[in-house]
Amino acid sequence: MEANNTVYIVDDDPDVLDATCMLLESTGLQTRPFNSAKSFLKNIKHSARGCIILDVRMPNMSGLTLQTEIKRRKINLPVIFITGHGDVPMAVEAMKNGALEFFQKPFRDQEFIDCVNRALDINQDRIDNLNRAHSIQRRIATLTKREHQIMQHMLDGHITKVIADKLAISPRTVETHRARVMEKMQAKTLAQLIYMVIEA
Amino acid sequence: MNYLDLPKPATLILDAGGNIEHISAATCALLGYQAAELHSLNWINTCVPALFQIKTKRILDTVLANKTDLPEQIIYPILGKSGDQYLFSWYSEPRLDASARVIGSITTGIAIPEDAVKQENSYLQTAARNQAVLDNAIEAIISTNSRGMITHVNKATESILGYKSVELMGRRITCLIPMHIIRDCAREIRTHLQSLDTHTGISREVSAKHKDGRKIPVELTVTEITVGGTFSFTGIMRDISERKLSEARLKKSKEEVQQARDRLTQMDRLHLASEMSAGLAHELNQPLSAISMYAQGCHNLLNNSELDRHKLSNTLLRIDSQAQRAGEIIRNIRALMERRELHHQLTDINKLIHSTIELAEEDYECRAIDFECAFSPALPQVEIVYGQIQQVLLNLIRNACDAMIAIPVEEKLITISSAINPEGFIRVSVRDRGSGIDEQHREKIFQTFFSTKQSGMGMGLAISYSIISSHGGVMGINPEYSNGAEFFFTLPTMINLREQSHGSK
Numbered sequence: 001m002e003a004n005n006t007v008y009i010v011d012d013d014p015d016v017l018d019a020t021c022m023l024l025e026s027t028g029l030q031t032r033p034f035n036s037a038k039s040f041l042k043n044i045k046h047s048a049r050g051c052i053i054l055d056v057r058m059p060n061m062s063g064l065t066l067q068t069e070i071k072r073r074k075i076n077l078p079v080i081f082i083t084g085h086g087d088v089p090m091a092v093e094a095m096k097n098g099a100l101e102f103f104q105k106p107f108r109d110q111e112f113i114d115c116v117n118r119a120l121d122i123n124q125d126r127i128d129n130l131n132r133a134h135s136i137q138r139r140i141a142t143l144t145k146r147e148h149q150i151m152q153h154m155l156d157g158h159i160t161k162v163i164a165d166k167l168a169i170s171p172r173t174v175e176t177h178r179a180r181v182m183e184k185m186q187a188k189t190l191a192q193l194i195y196m197v198i199e200a
Numbered sequence: 201m202n203y204l205d206l207p208k209p210a211t212l213i214l215d216a217g218g219n220i221e222h223i224s225a226a227t228c229a230l231l232g233y234q235a236a237e238l239h240s241l242n243w244i245n246t247c248v249p250a251l252f253q254i255k256t257k258r259i260l261d262t263v264l265a266n267k268t269d270l271p272e273q274i275i276y277p278i279l280g281k282s283g284d285q286y287l288f289s290w291y292s293e294p295r296l297d298a299s300a301r302v303i304g305s306i307t308t309g310i311a312i313p314e315d316a317v318k319q320e321n322s323y324l325q326t327a328a329r330n331q332a333v334l335d336n337a338i339e340a341i342i343s344t345n346s347r348g349m350i351t352h353v354n355k356a357t358e359s360i361l362g363y364k365s366v367e368l369m370g371r372r373i374t375c376l377i378p379m380h381i382i383r384d385c386a387r388e389i390r391t392h393l394q395s396l397d398t399h400t401g402i403s404r405e406v407s408a409k410h411k412d413g414r415k416i417p418v419e420l421t422v423t424e425i426t427v428g429g430t431f432s433f434t435g436i437m438r439d440i441s442e443r444k445l446s447e448a449r450l451k452k453s454k455e456e457v458q459q460a461r462d463r464l465t466q467m468d469r470l471h472l473a474s475e476m477s478a479g480l481a482h483e484l485n486q487p488l489s490a491i492s493m494y495a496q497g498c499h500n501l502l503n504n505s506e507l508d509r510h511k512l513s514n515t516l517l518r519i520d521s522q523a524q525r526a527g528e529i530i531r532n533i534r535a536l537m538e539r540r541e542l543h544h545q546l547t548d549i550n551k552l553i554h555s556t557i558e559l560a561e562e563d564y565e566c567r568a569i570d571f572e573c574a575f576s577p578a579l580p581q582v583e584i585v586y587g588q589i590q591q592v593l594l595n596l597i598r599n600a601c602d603a604m605i606a607i608p609v610e611e612k613l614i615t616i617s618s619a620i621n622p623e624g625f626i627r628v629s630v631r632d633r634g635s636g637i638d639e640q641h642r643e644k645i646f647q648t649f650f651s652t653k654q655s656g657m658g659m660g661l662a663i664s665y666s667i668i669s670s671h672g673g674v675m676g677i678n679p680e681y682s683n684g685a686e687f688f689f690t691l692p693t694m695i696n697l698r699e700q701s702h703g704s705k
Contacts, residue, residue: 015486015490015521015525022515025497084481084485107489109492
């Protein structure tokens with residue numbers, strides 16, 4: 001999993017591209033350089049994990065246009081911008097478009113490295129959340145129709161007696177179903193159950 | 201037989217159709233008619249000369265309509281059987297029956313003595329001449345009485361405003377010109393009356409209403425005429441639609457020229473500063489960023505538990521090559537600047553100042569500002585790069601405009617003087633009436649990136665300073681002038697340059 005966390009770097013200046021890779025690799029990160037937006041788009045996979053660093057000023061397709069394209073393709077990786085000539089409107093547009101940070105050259109390398117690490121954390125969290133949501137959904141899928149019904153009532157905050165009345169079954173039966181729901185969902189408390197369902 | 205010696209009033213009674221019911225015997229005799237001859241004849245057609253028929257008819261109509269604002273006494277001649285004319289002053293009133301219906305008019309006339317008639321004849325000639333002038337004028341000329349009722353219009357009125365003269369007679373002037381403009385004119389006229397300048401016409405551009413409802417731009421001049429205590433107004437309207445149209449076209453093309461010029465000067469001004477510094481910054485930023493990242497990377501490598509010597513050495517070499525790349529960029533720029541050849545030309549500095557003022561006056565910010573020139577005549581010529589010195593002067597003028605932004609328009613003044621100083625250099629100074637320059641800023645004001653303006657780049661004066669220096673002159677602030685700021689620069693003349701070269705031999 002960790003091996004898949006890659007910093008994708010797109011910059012048309014080969015020296016800067018090389019230096020960026022070298023810097024990030026020196027801190028133990030895995031990098032993958034691209035010298036154009038086109039080659040990046042050709043090679044990036046939907047399952048990619050990590051983050052993206054884009055140079056704003058590039059021939060053919062600028063960093064801002066590439067960012068829009070990445071978004072359009074639903075490649076859900078944090079984007080960090082680097083620019084040689086920072087201007088406010090450009091930065092605003094990039095941030096509005098969901099960029100994580102906008103660095104103006106020359107920048108403080110440590111801040112840059114910290115930001116890249118933050119981007120990787122954000123992506124990792126996103127993946128973890130996604131995984132958790134998937135597992136919760138899998139658990140929900142194991143519930144029987146009746147258990148599902150009981151869980152809905154539980155989430156609505158109804159006590160056993162009320163649920164029994166509503167479903168015209170005995171409170172004892174409700175108690176049994178409740179225990180099964182908690183067991184299948186691997187929830188220790190009602191609050192945990194609610195939190196899980198919200199997350200899913 | 202001289203009836204005019206007997207100031208008998210003529211009495212005239214007309215029916216509602218303007219036909220004679222009764223005319224006094226003496227008048228009948230004067231005109232050479234038997235009393236019965238005139239009975240039931242139309243008064244105006246029979247006894248009024250053709251020239252006066254329209255006017256008389258209008259007055260009679262007013263009387264028969266029993267309007268409250270009856271005309272004052274009016275003077276017109278009547279026609280004898282033999283064709284002789286006799287001048288009378290007339291006054292008419294409507295005749296009413298028991299139910300207050302108008303059944304005709306009663307008019308009394310006082311004969312005006314013969315010498316007065318002679319005068320009147322010459323008056324009539326003048327009037328005819330004036331009429332001819334009025335009718336041939338290309339302007340619409342409209343007279344009103346003191347209450348704004350139209351009493352006369354000329355022929356051009358029809359071609360400009362679409363109304364025939366009979367359509368306008370007796371109507372109020374407000375059907376042509378909006379009331380508020382009339383009021384403004386009236387107010388101005390009153391102001392002028394107070395200053396005893398009674399006949400001054402006041403001209404202004406207004407829009408008049410054409411018969412078909414269109415608005416016609418006209419230049420309106422209103423003149424007030426007082427005769428015997430009663431006053432009337434004459435308005436002269438010149439159709440300026442054509443002029444307006446060409447003005448609009450001219451304005452548009454001027455604006456386009458201005459925009460182009462703005463772009464040019466903008467580019468010119470920013471060329472050295474913004475364009476170059478942005479380009480330069482980007483170019484230099486690339487190797488600098490690379491160096492910075494490589495260096496940090498090396499630092500990280502050294503901190504790692506296992507030292508990858510090969511990688512470290514490799515990276516250090518790359519740092520070196522990036523530094524070389526940066527040096528190359530700077531060398532290229534130097535070479536570029538040195539290659540720029542500048543064309544020096546002999547110039548009359550006063551002409552340059554004039555053309556620069558013209559250029560500046562088209563600038564929006566400088567438009568409202570007065571320029572005053574104090575030139576020494578017949579100055580020796582200077583050999584300069586014309587565009588550069590113009591740029592310096594324009595920059596000083598713009599700064600002067602900016603400095604006076606907060607003072608009232610009528611106080612805004614830029615004084616530009618040229619003179620020859622004791623050393624034989626031409627000295628040009630630009631004086632404003634702004635807030636002046638703080639003592640503490642005087643030292644720094646010519647430095648790059650120093651600006652007291654909010655949006656200033658701090659390039660203008662710095663560039664100006666270097667241009668003047670490269671011409672062999674000096675630039676500075678006159679510390680003795682305290683009513684604003686005075687910047688000056690000097691330029692060597694041909695004589696100075698010759699002396700210099702002699703001195704060095």
